[in-house]
Amino acid sequence: MTTRVDPGFMKKVKGLGDQNMEMCFNCSKCTAICPMDTNLLPRSLFRYALLGMTDKIKAEQESIYSCLLCKLCEESCPRGVKIADNVRLLRSYLNRDVFNI
Amino acid sequence: MAEQKLTGIYFCDTGNGHAKDIDINEIKTYLQTLREVVSVWEPKELDLTNFEETKKKLENLKIERMIIAGQTPGVFKAFFARALNANGKNGEEVVLASFKEHLVVNTQQAKTILTCAFYGVSFTLAAMPEETEVHPDTLVIGGGIAGIQASLEIADAGQKVYLLEKTGTIGGHMAMFDKTFPTLDCAACILTPKMVEVGQHANIEMLTYSEVKSVSGGPGNYKVKVLKKARRVNVNTCIGCGTCAEKCPGRASSEFDAGTTMRKAIYIPFAQAVPNKYLIDEDACLYVKKGKCSACVKVCPVPDCINLDEKDAEIEITVGNIIVSTGFKPFDAKRAEQFGYGRFPNVVTSLELERLINAGGPTSGEITFRSKDKFGNWVFTADSESPKSVAIVHCVGSRDEHYNKYCSTVCCMYSLKLAHLVKEKLPETEVHEYYIDMRAFGKGYEEFYNRIKDEGINVVRGSTVKVEEEDGKLLVKSQDIHGLKLLKQHVDMVVLAVGLEPREETKDLSQILGVSTTEDGWFKELSSVTDPVNTNVGGVAVAGVCHGPKDIPDTVAQASAAASRVIQSIIQGKIKKSVKDMRFEEVAAKAKQQS
Known part of the structure; x- marks a missing residue:
């Protein structure tokens, strides 16, 4: 299966508000502490977003909405990524561009 | 014109x-x-x-x-x-x-x-900068491997060196290590001959148990006031027999063994110490604290060797150049609460494990669980049980905005070395390593990393977020990034690969000398590319980890470079004034x- 990437994706997301996903250096502390016990949240999700893998993001809607915004991950993040805000931003992207709300 | x-x-x-x-x-x-x-x-x-x-x-x-x-x-x-x-x-x-x-x-x-x-x-x-005349003597502050190397280089060139050390013996952190990476050479076998050479060298005057109090004068002619703390044992007459320590009732945690065992109030830092003479820890000595007990004086076979009332003394020396090689302190693992150091007895720091593995350590080389001694202190003894599984957690206190943002550079490699040594001592024990990025940057390091992976050590890419206790075992939570799997590993012992931090004294020393420091607190060189040893103060050079985290080969190289700058100025008889002036x-x- 080929993966399509949308190089303009992050531009669209940035237009919706402040984000700092680029700060992530892939240590996966966030995924390990996440109470949802998914392999996706939040590190992999940000990787998909940064690469512009829109199909993946659309397919993982459930996970994006399952985030509790509890900020446990933010507390242990060594790079100060505003994880909850970034997830909110991805949600508003989905709301606008996918569900046309 | x-x-x-x-x-x-x-x-x-x-x-x-x-x-x-x-x-x-x-x-x-x-x-x-x-x-x-x-x-x-x-x-x-x-x-x-x-x-x-x-x-x-x-x-x-x-x-x-x-x-x-x-x-x-x-x-x-x-x-x-x-x-x-x-x-x-x-x-x-x-x-x-x-x-x-x-x-x-x-x-x-x-x-x-x-x-x-x-x-x-x-x-x-x-x-x-303009040049000025230079005094031929040199002061080296800090007696670790950097200070020892620099002192020997200058002394071998025929010039006088004062080697100042804060503790009772030279050797520094390297003396505590069991092996060096990547060749797995015995650290003590490399270091102790150098220490003995320093002790016997005609051109080196050791000032152990001393501190720099103040520095006046300028480049080429520094007047340094040195505080010689009261050792309370005469270095010239002590024969190092150890009778005093046998009878001494005062106890304190051993600095040399990284707190893994207890020592007496009158002690020799370690068996190969230079000078190999006893000294008294005034914080633990009952005579100093309460005015009672003089057991050591009574049993000492040498007359007038121990003087419990000795006071601190001050001397002044004149030097032309100063080399700063004050080293580092390990990150205090208690600050990273999520890993449970201090709460769970079998969460240990890398330095503690290093002492356990060392044959001269508290357990004679056995890796065992921490236990309480009869006085209620947590120590390691050889008769305790050995772990069946060990997890090594990288980047504790490094690359983290909560503690230190910089990479401590040595932890990846020493963790691999410790994993190898654990496997060597306990072949049946599982060893897991959790890293963010594997920084095997030096000569022969990548080969060493590949060798460790082939030895059956489970090296996982994915940082550990937390250590918990579950069913009497330690639970290490992380994610395997390559396999996209959430990991909850039960182990018997967790080793925290703690990073390096500037010593508290670095700040005072930088003010005494006028040398600038970086944001993180390390001493600043004049130019990181073209002049990595001189500082903004003329006649003051830096060497070793006090300038920024580095491994032993780099430390030795920098110490030699600093020494060559000093020798250069002594041969020319001239030294450049400070750039900042x-x-x-x-x-x-x-x-x-x-x-």
Whole structure:
């Protein structure tokens, strides 16, 4: 299966508000502490977003909405990524561009 | 002095503009005092989109030469060269005064750079500090591997060295290590012969159990006041028999064994200590604390060797050069609460494990669980059980905004080494390593990493977030990034690969010496690329980890480099004054003279 990437994706997301996903250096502390016990949240999700893998993001809607915004991950993040805000931003992207709300 | 041409000056504002401390008006006023400067323009005064108009302005003022100043003056070089050419002048007479290149942050520095450009003199030549006579003796502060190496280099060149050490013995952190990576050589086998050499060298005077109190004078002639703390045991007469320690009732945690065991109040730091003489820890000694007990004096076979009432003394030495090699302190693992150090007895630091593995350590080389001794202190003993599984957690206290942002550089490699040593001692034990990025950067390091992976050690990419206790075991939570699997690993022992931090004393010492430090608290070199040992203070060089985290090979290399700078100045009999003492007027006068 080929993966399509949308190089303009992050531009669209940035237009919706402040984000700092680029700060992530892939240590996966966030995924390990996440109470949802998914392999996706939040590190992999940000990787998909940064690469512009829109199909993946659309397919993982459930996970994006399952985030509790509890900020446990933010507390242990060594790079100060505003994880909850970034997830909110991805949600508003989905709301606008996918569900046309 | 060469004839100057009529000059125009243009300030560009490209490249993030000027630093806020640069006062353009003050510089303008100054420049207009130079006779041949006919005009100074700011961007708003000269329309660079209109070539004809600018050309005409230059022509009217008969300008033969242009100086462009600012962050990125090179951008405008072609434009002014074309304008000069069009006026029938030499288009090569465009001089750049780059603020960015010379790291200019204030008006004085900007004026200096512009003056040098005006006289057509290289800033580095004009700003060369003056030389002064140098005293042939050298002080090395810190007796770790860096200090030992630097002292030996200078002493072997026939010059006198004072080696100052804060604790009772030289050796530093390297003496505590079992093996060195990547060759797995025995650390003590490399270090102790050097320590003995220092102790016996005719040109080295050791000042152990001492601290620098104050420094006066200047480069080439420093007067250093040294506080010699009361050792309370006569170094010259003590025979190191150990009878005193047997009878001593005072106890304290052993610094050399990284707190894994207890020592007496009268103690020898470790068996191979140099000088191999006892000293008294005043915080643990009952006589010093309560005025009772003098058991050691009663049993000492040498008359008048122990003097419990000895007071601190102060001496003054004169030296020409100072090498700072004060080293580091390991990150306090208790600060990273999520890993449970201090709460769970079997969460240990890498330095503690290093002492356990060492045959001269508290367990004679057995890796065992922490247990309580009869006084209620947590210690390691050989008769405790050994772990069946060990997890090594990387980057504890490094690369984290909560603690230290920098990479401590050595933890990846020493963790791999510890994993190998655990596997060697306990072949049946599982070893897991959790890392963020594997930084195997040095010669032979990548090969070492590959070798460790082949030894059956489970090396996982994915940082550990938390250590919990579950069913009497430790639970390590992480994610395997490559396999995209959440991991909850039960282990018997967790090893925290703690990073390196500047010592608390670094701050005081930097104030005493006037050497600047970085944001993180490490001593700052003059230039990280071209001058990594000298500092902004003339005659003060840095070596080893006090300048920034580095491994033993790099430390030794830097110590030798620092020593070569010192020897260079002693042979020449001259030393450069501090760069920070250079004044604008001095540089300007020199530039004028050299033009």
